[in-house]
Amino acid sequence: MLPKERINYTYLPKFNYKTISSRCKNYCVKLCGTKRTVPLDRPHHKHIFWSWLGSFIGIAATGYLSAKTGSPLLMAPFGATSVLIFAVPDSPLAQPRNVIGGNLIGALVSLTILHLFGSEPWAMGMAVATAIGIMQFTHTLHPPSGAIALVVMMTKAQWQFLLTPALEGSVILLLCAVVFNNLAQERSYPKHWL
Secondary structure, three states: OOOOOOHHHHOOOOOHHHHHHHHHHHHHHHHHHHOOOOOOOOOHHHHHHHHHHHHHHHHHHHHHHHHHOOOOOOOOOHHHHHHHHHOOOHHHOOOOHHHHHHHHHHHHHHHHHHHOOOOHHHHHHHHEEEEEEEEEEHOOOOHHHHHHHHHHHHHHHOOOHHHHHHHHHHHHHHHHHHHHHOOOOOOOOOHHHO
16 A cells, blocks of 8 residues: 655635636626617618618529539628628728738638538537637738638538639629729728729
């Protein structure tokens, strides 16, 4: 039988209820939020109508060209891109550099990971996380691009996906946004190209 080791209790952290209670309280405050960042007022009805009409035209045009050319130019993340470029065109996340760059990065990163590691759940997480990191590093953050990474992984897309629909679909939507948003007097798009 081995002799029992002596435990030196002086090096063990002390259990402090006040510290734990304070941390729990701070965590709960974070969960509830500290201030409201969403505007209390609803956007003007003209803004809502222009956003609706622009997204309708952008998606319809992309769908029409997709049907006419037989190329798959539409994918679900383009719905989220439409929200950004037509409803909040002033957002840094809606600028052309972000739309094109983010969508290409999301597609390229996920295609690379898919062809190297397959479409296992951990590879899906790696594709989205890596796409986000590279978009942040290159200043091309575009939230729908994270969804594009998942679309690639879930559909096991081929390299052609990078061109069609990622690049071509993004360019069509972007051109619709540039033309349409500048028709309204109070709108100007883009704020910057690069």
